[in-house]
Amino acid sequence: MRGIADALNRWLRRVPVWPWYVIGFAPAALWLRAGLLNALGPDPARALEQNLGLTALQLLIAALAVTPLRELTGVSFLRFRRMIGLMAFYYLLLHLAAWVVFDRGMDLAAALTDIVKRPYIVVGMTALVLLLPVALTSTDRAIRSLGGARWRALHRLVYPATALGAVHFVWLVKAWPPEPLVYAGIVAALLLYRLLPRRGRVRTLARPA
Template structure:
C-alpha cells in the first residue's frame, strides 16, 4: 500500500467479509415476524402481537410494512451514491436490500388487500382507479415487478448489461412514487412522511445524470 489507509478503505475492509445471506436474514426478520403473527392469528393458535400493535393492529402493520419498504428502498439507492461519491464498496449488498424492499412492498400490498380491505374487490378496484395515492402506489409496484424478476445474475446475462441497466432505471420513478404515496396517505403535511420524500428527492438529485434514459 503506497498511501495511508483512507476511512472508506477501512469501512470496506470491515464490511467485505459480511456475507449477503446475513443481510437477507436480518432484513427479513421483521417481515417473518409479521407474517408469522398474522398466520398464528388466522389459525387461532397464538397471539404473538399482544397489545404491542395498539388498538388498530392491521393499520399499524400496514404502515410499518410500508415504512420498511421505503427504508430498504432508500438504502438500496444510497449504495450507488456511496460508491460514486465516497468510494464505499457496498455494491454486493445492493441486490439483497432491493429485493428486501420489494418483499416488504408485496407484504404491504397483501395486508392492504387482506386485512384492511378484506378482499372487498369492488372497493379495491374503485380505490385503485379513484384514489390517486393508491393509483400512485400501485403504479410504483407494477414498475418494480420486472426489476425484481430480473434481479439475478442469470437475467443480467440473458438481457445483457446495457438492457438490464436501462430496465433497472425504473427504480427511479418507482421510489419517487413510493415517497409521494406516503405523503398523500396522510391527512395533513406530516413531518415524517415529508422527511422520507425529502431524502428520496436528495438521493435522486445525486443521480440526476442517470435519470435520463
C-alpha cells in the first residue's frame, strides 16, 4: 500500500493546480447552456440552482476529506485543497446568483424577504458568510500576514459552514429522501473524525508528500 501511495503522490506533485480552476467551471457552464436551451427539465431554474448548490457541497466534502485520506491511506491531495475549497465557494456564489436571478427575477427586496422568512435559506446564507473570510484569506500573503496559527483558526470556519450546508440541503428537500441524508452522514463522519485524538487516528501508510 505504501508503494502505491508513494507512486501516486509523486504523480500528483507533477500535476499543475491552476488548470483545475478552469476545468472546475465546466459543469456550471454546461448546466447554464442546458438551461438556456430548456434541456434541464420542466423547471430549469430550480435544476440549475440545485446542481450548483450540490456541487458546492460535494466540493466542501472533498476539501474536508483531504486530511483523513492522507492519514488513512498516505495519498496526499494537500496541494489541491485550496483550489477545491475556493471552487466550493465560487459554486456557492453561483448557487446564490442563480436563485436571485432566475428564481427571484432580480427582485432583491423579494430575495431579502425570503431570506428572513425561510429558515433553510438563513442556514445556507450563514454558511456562505462563514466561508467568505476563508475565501478572502486563501492566499500565501494572507498566511504570512495572519500567521500560521491565526490563519488555521480562521479556516476552521469551514467545519461549521460545511455542516450548515448539509443541513440546508436536508431542510430544502423536505421529503427526506436518502440522498441529502447520505451527504449529511458523510459530513458528520468527517467532522467527528477531526474530534478524535491524533493517537486514535490510523497512522499514515506512506511518507508525507
